[in-house]
Amino acid sequence: MAKRAILILVVLILLTLTASAQMAENARRDSSIKIVYIEAFQFGFTVRAIQEGSNLKVYPEGLDVLVNKGDRVLFRGISRDVTHGFYIDGYTTSDQKIFVLPGRILEIGPITFDREGKFKLRCSVTCGPLHPFMVMDVVVRPNIQYYSLLISTLTVGGFTLLYLQRKSENKLLGGYEREVDILKVRFIGSILEKLLKWRGFQFSLILPSIFFFTLVIVSGFFGNPIGNRNFSIAVVWILWFAIVEFTILFAGRFWCAMCPIPAFGEWIARRRIIGVNNSINSISKIPKIRRWPKALNNMWVSVTGFFVLSLFLPWLVTRPLVTAVVFLVLIIAATLLYIMYQGRYFCKHVCPAGYIGYHSNVSILSVRSRKREICKSHKNKDCIKGNLKGYGCPWKLYPGGNCDNTYCGLCFECIKSCFQNNMTLKIRMIGKDLPKIAAKAKNRFDEAWVGFTRFSFAVFYELIFFGSYYWLKDWGNMGNVYGANLETARLLIPPPWGVINWIRWAFLVSTLVLVYPAVFYVFSWISKKVAGIKIPVKQIFLSFSYALVPYGLFVWIAFAVSLLAVFWTYPLTAFSDPFGWGWNIGARFEWDPFYPELLPFFQTFFILTGLALAINTTYGIAKELLDEHKAFRATAVMSILHIISALILIKVIAG
Amino acid sequence: MKIWEIVALLLVVLALALPFSLLSMDKVFSSKNSVVIRAYITEAGGFKPNLIVVERGQKIRIVVESMDVVHGFAIPSLGINSLVDVGGKRVIEFVAEKRGVYFFGCSIRCSPYHFFMGGIIVVK
Ligand code: SF4
Ligand SMILES: [Cu+2]
Ligand SMILES: [Cu+2]
Numbered sequence: 001m002a003k004r005a006i007l008i009l010v011v012l013i014l015l016t017l018t019a020s021a022q023m024a025e026n027a028r029r030d031s032s033i034k035i036v037y038i039e040a041f042q043f044g045f046t047v048r049a050i051q052e053g054s055n056l057k058v059y060p061e062g063l064d065v066l067v068n069k070g071d072r073v074l075f076r077g078i079s080r081d082v083t084h085g086f087y088i089d090g091y092t093t094s095d096q097k098i099f100v101l102p103g104r105i106l107e108i109g110p111i112t113f114d115r116e117g118k119f120k121l122r123c124s125v126t127c128g129p130l131h132p133f134m135v136m137d138v139v140v141r142p143n144i145q146y147y148s149l150l151i152s153t154l155t156v157g158g159f160t161l162l163y164l165q166r167k168s169e170n171k172l173l174g175g176y177e178r179e180v181d182i183l184k185v186r187f188i189g190s191i192l193e194k195l196l197k198w199r200g201f202q203f204s205l206i207l208p209s210i211f212f213f214t215l216v217i218v219s220g221f222f223g224n225p226i227g228n229r230n231f232s233i234a235v236v237w238i239l240w241f242a243i244v245e246f247t248i249l250f251a252g253r254f255w256c257a258m259c260p261i262p263a264f265g266e267w268i269a270r271r272r273i274i275g276v277n278n279s280i281n282s283i284s285k286i287p288k289i290r291r292w293p294k295a296l297n298n299m300w301v302s303v304t305g306f307f308v309l310s311l312f313l314p315w316l317v318t319r320p321l322v323t324a325v326v327f328l329v330l331i332i333a334a335t336l337l338y339i340m341y342q343g344r345y346f347c348k349h350v351c352p353a354g355y356i357g358y359h360s361n362v363s364i365l366s367v368r369s370r371k372r373e374i375c376k377s378h379k380n381k382d383c384i385k386g387n388l389k390g391y392g393c394p395w396k397l398y399p400g401g402n403c404d405n406t407y408c409g410l411c412f413e414c415i416k417s418c419f420q421n422n423m424t425l426k427i428r429m430i431g432k433d434l435p436k437i438a439a440k441a442k443n444r445f446d447e448a449w450v451g452f453t454r455f456s457f458a459v460f461y462e463l464i465f466f467g468s469y470y471w472l473k474d475w476g477n478m479g480n481v482y483g484a485n486l487e488t489a490r491l492l493i494p495p496p497w498g499v500i501n502w503i504r505w506a507f508l509v510s511t512l513v514l515v516y517p518a519v520f521y522v523f524s525w526i527s528k529k530v531a532g533i534k535i536p537v538k539q540i541f542l543s544f545s546y547a548l549v550p551y552g553l554f555v556w557i558a559f560a561v562s563l564l565a566v567f568w569t570y571p572l573t574a575f576s577d578p579f580g581w582g583w584n585i586g587a588r589f590e591w592d593p594f595y596p597e598l599l600p601f602f603q604t605f606f607i608l609t610g611l612a613l614a615i616n617t618t619y620g621i622a623k624e625l626l627d628e629h630k631a632f633r634a635t636a637v638m639s640i641l642h643i644i645s646a647l648i649l650i651k652v653i654a655g
Numbered sequence: 656m657k658i659w660e661i662v663a664l665l666l667v668v669l670a671l672a673l674p675f676s677l678l679s680m681d682k683v684f685s686s687k688n689s690v691v692i693r694a695y696i697t698e699a700g701g702f703k704p705n706l707i708v709v710e711r712g713q714k715i716r717i718v719v720e721s722m723d724v725v726h727g728f729a730i731p732s733l734g735i736n737s738l739v740d741v742g743g744k745r746v747i748e749f750v751a752e753k754r755g756v757y758f759f760g761c762s763i764r765c766s767p768y769h770f771f772m773g774g775i776i777v778v779k
Contacts, residue, residue, distance in 0.1 A: 082765050083725035083738075097740065099725065102764040126741035127724050203663055211670040218674040225699060226723045229742065273663040483723055488699045573742075578677065581693070582720040582744060583684035590742075 033110050034073045036065060038121075040100050041080035042481045043130035044470025045121055063468045065138040069116045075108040081481075085124030088138055090115065090597030094590065099125055113138075117145035118654050119597055120466065122566075129227050129318035129483040132567060136468045139655075146654040149604050153650055156608045157643040160615040161636060180427040181370065183415075196412045196425070197389075199274050205258035213260045213327065215578055220324025224580025225483035225491075227318040228570045231578035236327075237317040239571035242560035244356065248553055249430075252363030253356055256409035261330050262347055265338025266394065278388055280342070292345045298446040302354030303453055307513065309352050310457055311506050314464075314476035319492065321484045344394045348407050358450040359553040360405035361434045361546075362613075364427055367399065367408055367415065374422045375400030383414035383423065390417030399423060403433050406447070431550050434617055438546035439624035448541070449517070451548035456516040458555040459645070460509070463652050466562060475505035520545065520641065527637035531630040543625060544638055547618040551642065554610025555649065558603040565594045565602070600654040607653075611646045615639045686744070689716035694726040694739060694761065697768035702759070705774025709751050715776075719745040727762030730776070736762050751778040 035051040047062030067073055077086055079102040086098040091111050100106050123134035183193045195201055212235065220232035227233035247254050267273045270280055315322050334346040348357070369375050375383075383399040386392030390413040393399050397407055399414035400422065414423045441447065464472050479498030482491035494502070524541040527533070533540065569589035576586035618638045622631035685691050693703045699722075709715050719728045721739040728745060729736040739745045751757075760773035 083763055099738070099740075101725075101738075125725055200659070200663075207666055207670055210667060211673055214671050215674040215677070218678055222678055224722055225695075226741070229722070272660060273667065274659050482696075482698065488695075491698055578674075579681075580722065581681060581685060582691075582742070583681075585684060588742075 032072055034067065034071055036073055036075050038065075038075055038077045039080055040077060040084035040086075040123065040134075041470075042082065042128045043123075043134040043473055043477070044468070045123075045134070045136040046470070064136060065121065066141065067113050067138070068141050069113060071140075072110045072112050074110040077106045077108060078104070082127050083125055084127050084134070085122075087122045087124040087593075089119040089122070089593070089599075091119065094124060094592045097124060113140045115597075116140045116143055117597070118143060118600065122593075122596075124591060126226060126228060128481050129225075130314065130473060130477055130481075131226070132228050132318075132570075133465045133473060134470075135466055136470075143655065145600060146650070149600065149650050149654050150647060152604065153608060153611065153643065153646045156612055157615065157639055157646070160612045161639060164616065164619045164632060164635065177432075178429070179368075179432075181424050182365075182427055183424045192425070193415075196415050199276070199416070202257055202411055203274050206260055206263050209258050210260040210263065213331075217324045217327055219578050219580075220320040220322075220327075221486040222579065223320055223485060225320065225485045225488050226580065227320060227483060228567070229574075229577075229580030230320040230485075231574040231580075232320045232323045233317065234567075234570040234574035236323060238563050238567045242564050244353075245553065245556045245560040248356055248359045249362060249364070249557070251365045251410065252360035252405045253409050254365075255353075255356060256344075256347055257411055259347075261327075261351070262334040262338055262344055264331065265335035265346070266344075268335065269338050269342050270391070276386070276388055276391060278386070280391075290341060292341050292343070292349070296345075296349050298444070299349065299354050299358070299450050300446045301350045302352060303446060303449050305350070305352030306355060306450075307453055307509075310453075311509055313461070314473060315478070315480075315492075318477075319484050321486060321489055321492070343396050344409060345396075347409060348395060355450050355454050357406045358447060358454070359549055360408070361437060362431050362550045362553050363405055364430060366405050366426055366428060366433075367410060367412070367423065368403065368426045369400045370422050370424050372401065374420050378420065378422075382417045382419060386413070387417050387419070389419070390414065392417070404437050405433070406437075430613065431617055431620075434546055434549055435620035435624045438543045438617075438621040441542050441546065442539075444542060448545040449513070451545050451552055452517045452520065453513050455548045455552040455555060455645070456512045458552060458559055459649055459652065460512055462559055462562075462649065467652065472505070472508075475501040475508075478502045517545075523638055523641040527634040530637050531626065531633035533626060533630060533634060535625060540625075540634070543621050544618055544634075546621060547614040547638065547642065550617055551610040551614035551645075554606045554613065558606040558610075558649075558653075561602050561606060562599050565599055566596055567591075568594060603653050604650060607646055607649050611642055614642045618642070686718045689718045689746070692717055692719045692728075692774075694719060694721045694728070694772075695723055696726075696766035697772045698766060699723065701772045702761075702774040707774070707776045709776065709778055711751055711754055711778050714748065714750050717747045719747065724765050725763055726765050726772070728759065729762040730757055730759045732757055738763060751776070754778050 036047060037049040039046050039048050047059050047065055049056060049058045075086070077100040079100045082102060084100040086092070086100055086106070086108055087094060088111070091113070092098070098106065098108060117140055119138045119140065121136045121138050123131055127134065183189050216232040216236055219230055223230045223232065244255050270277045309316055309326070312322070316326065330351070333350065337346040337350065338344070375381070378400070381398065381400060384392050393414055394411060395407050395409050402408060463469065464476065478494035479501060480492065480494045482488070484492045521537070521541050524544055525537050528537050528540055569591050572587070573589050576588060577583040615635065619631060619635040622634045626634065690707055695701060695703065719739050721741045721743070723741065725741060726739050727736065728739055728747065733749060735747055735749070737745050737747070755778055757776040757778065758773060759776060761769060765772065
């Protein structure tokens, strides 16, 4: 009996010993590991608690994951609603999908954070319409990447200012005035000229886009209700949108040459698709009442449209149905307006994508006349009136004397109609005509506002779509977690609190397009004082705002780069499965971001290019208005604002 | 000249019509020789279709696809339960040996109405 008791005792002691050793071991292991409790939900992540050793800190509403370099972190993920995924830029791979299932705790890691910087924790499992934007920042400190990017920003700003002060004969990167007439370039010149003069050219561009646009509308109405699985969203808001930003840089409004939206109206009005109907070339036939109203002879409707669409952006870019309806409305409006007013007035003054025109003066490619004198002496201006070879400019410009890309839709009618062969395509420096246009801009508040709106929204979108602020996304999204096509349209009815939150969001967005111009105005005023300029502040403000033409474009390109890098698989898959029904026409791609951990660097490259161009352009504009000395001082003041904007952007991207 | 206008017009009509005809080609492009069940959240219609009728002794091949969020596909009486990722496909094959009504349902929470997401397979 005693023996047995001793035996039991020994066993017990042994057991407790091993157990406590085990516990000590566990404690040692845990002490070097941080455990981060993360909750995933539609549409965001939040840190709920962090445990270090036996020390547990609870965060009721923690936004980002902050860790130090070298930390070993074990993530424990739970889901509040549906199944989500887990992917950290550069630290996990997308080969093995991680599912955060509702009702279960998922352990990921431990991950050793050995590179500093800002990385994104992204959802990798489609979880609803806003799934692509379900992200949270993971910051590994010290964030050296961020500091180095800040320093580069200051350096680029400083160097650009130094560069401006160079002696004017020192033409580093100079030859600013040079233009290349590409229709005269050997070999390709003549081929290109034939192509541009071929009447079927524009039609062959429009035809495929008609097909794709119809597909966008059809799949928007009947396809998969989730945006990233539907052709309409994946192709329009990732591929098309991003590519257009790049095209502006190379070819201005080239998109407008292939845009299907105004095409139907144009063909109906001309009663031709390809050929020239010379009888409509005599504009005088249109009765006086049907002249485009003077009050709309600007971009106000267009900016307002862009602004209103932006208010609904979280819906527009994630709900196939909304995109389809918007496009349908645009096509109908464009067609009616074309028939009524006989010209591309919709494109010039109404289209919400009018910003393409605003940025087009950055374009390297432009349609210009070879010799102004020839145009001046030509009485019967065929490029305005049209002839048997081509229509008079449908954009109602005088192509021969035009030196502004804003309203040139690259339809190449003037190249076709000019019998003197005086119209051509030229390659020039980025933003060559911009200073002159800006200096002459009187009361063009409309164009200025396009610039302000575009620029401030670029920063804002970067922040809301790729930032941690899930509640902001939720406000803009009206708290609605459903995707929708025609059949499920009723699911779009937002909950009442969603509408209230949306009003807050709308308020915020509206403030944005007022605050930035206000700050810009203050800086214009300071620059007037500092440089001792006589010109009214209003003019300085308006003229200098054209620096946002290149700046805004490059900031959007930076945004487009992140869209493409992270979501490139969606549009490609959409081509083989347009309705998101699991078809397999072509190749399918699993979501797999392209070097997302390097994105801040890629993006900064474009932002800083924009910054340099903005400062350079400001100086160009200032020189048109003032003498060199004053111009430089005024530019220096404005560059402070531009550098600050860049720093804010860098903060959003990498901070 | 005129002939080109007509050709162009035809091409335009074609470009407009093609997407619609694609819409009706689901049978051609989706998985053949099998019953395709598309899973939507209950609010958007649940399993489509949610009634499948088969003959006894027949081999059944069901392809389940999740359309909006991750769903599960379970036939409890046959011990089948699997997760279906969005964009992914699950192929389920079995021989219906016994006559009767087999219930299938979603086994992963997918929306507030998740528990109402189900359907039946009738073996005649
Ligand atoms: S302005 Fe708008 S509608 Fe007109 S061609 Fe350009 S994008 Fe299309
Ligand atoms: Cu998610
Ligand atoms: Cu389900």
